[in-house]
Amino acid sequence: MTESATRPSTGSGSEHSGSRDRPAERSRSRTTWPRRVFVTPAILTLVVLGAYPLVFIALAAVTESSLGRPFQELVGTATVEDVLGDADVVASLVRGVVYAVLxxxxxxxxxxxxxxALWRSVRAGSVTRTLLLLPMITPPVVVGILWKLVxxxxxxLVDTALRFVLPGADPVSVLSYPxxxxxxxxxxxxxEWTPLIVLLVFAxxxxxxxEVGEAAALDGAHGFRLFSSxxxxxxxxxxxxxxxxxxxxAFKVFDLVYIMTSGGPGQATTLPAYVIWQAALQQFDVGRAAVITLLLAAVVTIVTLPVVAITRRLHND
Incomplete structure (x- = not known):
């Protein structure tokens, strides 16, 4: 009697719960599809814009490719071995790492x-904050021309200041010394790019x-101790x-090198992006440029991975 009495109640409960779950599932499905429809174009755009250049560069790296005729003949790893054996390319990658980190x-x-400093004078520094952003919005070509004139x-400017301090001194060509x-x-x-750091940190x-800073100040933390703690x-x-x-x-810098020094004197300012430009648009060797691009991507990944790990830990803390 007890089992027969309890079974119908269990079955009816499951039927009621199933009937309650179906409308919830339907409502979720109704809200999910519009989201997918709106998100799909953005995802497809990212896939196309990201995948196509990567596939093109990878194919160009293993084939004989010129600027006008890509993918002519499969050469395998011959271009990679040739680039790795080029001391100038390797030196430019090392130089690029030193430059970027510095x-x-x-x-x-x-x-x-x-x-x-701006945060301490937040009420009086609106004009200063605006002026500090001007270098960041200036085109890189204009920045290169400006500093070349300096x-x-x-x-x-450097020559004028030197002549003011040392009258009769010979002109100094700064960009002529490595x-x-x-x-x-x-x-x-x-x-050019320090204002970006200022903007991010100031925000x-x-x-x-x-309230945390005020509480620490009440406990006696002031000045540098308050800032550091x-x-x-x-x-x-x-x-x-x-x-x-x-x-x-910093790894991507090209405009300043092109405008100010053209990679000179000698190879002193020949950075990876400039080497890629030389291979592709001066030597018309797209395969070589693709290999250098992949090597640069590998170097950037190796250098930035520790920074990403440290940044993630700082955010979690």
């Missing part, structure tokens, strides 16, 4: 310092919880992300 570090240090040995030319391009790059500073840990993840972005941008 420029990114200097940009982050200056950017964080400037952002903190380093001009005949009436440039080390100075490398530093000059780095300086122009830092000037993180004004977005942090002020409260403010810096709060924005450490943003600083790491800004360093990663700046690192990738």
């Amino acid at each position: 420029v990114a570090l200097v940009s982050v240090v200056l950017g964080v310092t400037t952002a903190v 380093f001009n040995p005949s009436g440039g 080390v100075l030319a490398f530093a000059g391009i780095a300086l122009a790059d830092v000037w 993180a500073l004004i977005g942090q919880d002020t 409260i403010t810096l840990p709060a924005i450490a993840g943003t600083i790491g992300a800004a360093f990663l972005i700046r690192l990738v941008l």
Whole structure:
């Protein structure tokens, strides 16, 4: 009697729960399809824009490809071996790593310092913040021309300042010396992209919880101790992300090299992007340019992976 009495109630409960679940599933399906319809074009666009260049570069790297006639003949790894055996290409990749890390570090240090200074004077620094963004919105070609004029040995800013300090001194062509030319391009790059770091860090500073800082101030934390113990840990993840972005941008520099030095003097400022341009548009060897591009992508991945891991840990903390 007990089993027969309980079975119908169990069955009816499952039927009722099933009937309740079906409308919920239908409503979920009705809301899912419109989302898929709206998201699909964006996904397809990303796949096409990302997959097509990658497939093209990979095929060009293993074939004999010129600028006008790609994929002429399969050559396998011959181009890769030829590029790896070229000391100038390898040196440009090493030079690119040194340049990117150096420029990114200097940009982050200056950017964080400037952002903190603006944050301290948030009420009085609106005009200053606007002016600091001007280098970032200036076209890279214009930046290159501007800094080339600054380093001009005949009436440039550096030459004028030198003549003012040392009257009768010989003109100094900064871009004619390997080390100075490398530093000059780095300086122009830092000037152009440091405002991006300032913008990112400043947004993180004004977005942090002020109550934590006020509580720490009441406990006796002031000045550098307050910044190092409260403010810096709060924005450490943003600083790491800004360093990663700046690192990738530094690896891509081409305009400044092309305008200011054309890779010279000698090979002192020949960075990877400029080598790729030389192979593709001066030598018309698309296969060689594709191999150098893949090598640069591998180098960038190796260099940025530790930065990504550190940034992720800082965000989680």
